[in-house]
Amino acid sequence: MRIAVACIAIALVLVGCASPSRNHIAGSGANVTVAPDLPLHASIMQRVSAMICADSFIAPTPSSADALKALQDEAAAIGASGVYKVKYAQTGLLDRCGLLPGLEATAIAYRM
Structure with a gap:
């Protein structure tokens, strides 16, 4: 019985840690450009x-x-000047949003 309670407590702690933050700084990614392809003389940073x-x-x-x-806010947080190859995907059941519907955007960040 104690093991079951401990497992449930650990699972709840992990779910709380994995949940996304609903607070993000608005406008911090305003200077991050979105491009269809990698511009000339740009260096790739990371996804x-x-x-x-x-x-x-x-x-x-x-x-x-x-x-x-x-996504632009995330790119700005690592010092990127732009992103390219932006893709969108709806999140599945029990992703970081839990049971709520969500949308995930991914791209490759670059710096000029």
């Missing part, structure tokens, strides 16, 4: 991703514009 979750079960899936804004 970045951002996931936006709906506020409730009945809320619609977040828009691609919201996911792009979060």
Whole structure:
């Protein structure tokens, strides 16, 4: 019985740690450009991703514009000047959004 309670407690702690932060700094990614291809003289940094979750079960899936804004914020946080090859994917059941609908944006960050 104690082992079962301990396992449940550990699972709840891990779920709490894995849940995305709903607070992000607005406008920090305003200077990050979105390009279809890697510009000349740019150096590739790394792949970045951002996931936006709906506020409730009945809320619609977040828009691609919201996911792009979060992606630009993530790229700005690592010092990138732009991203390219942006792709969107709806999150599945029990992803970082839990049971809520969500949208994930991924891209490759670069610096000029």
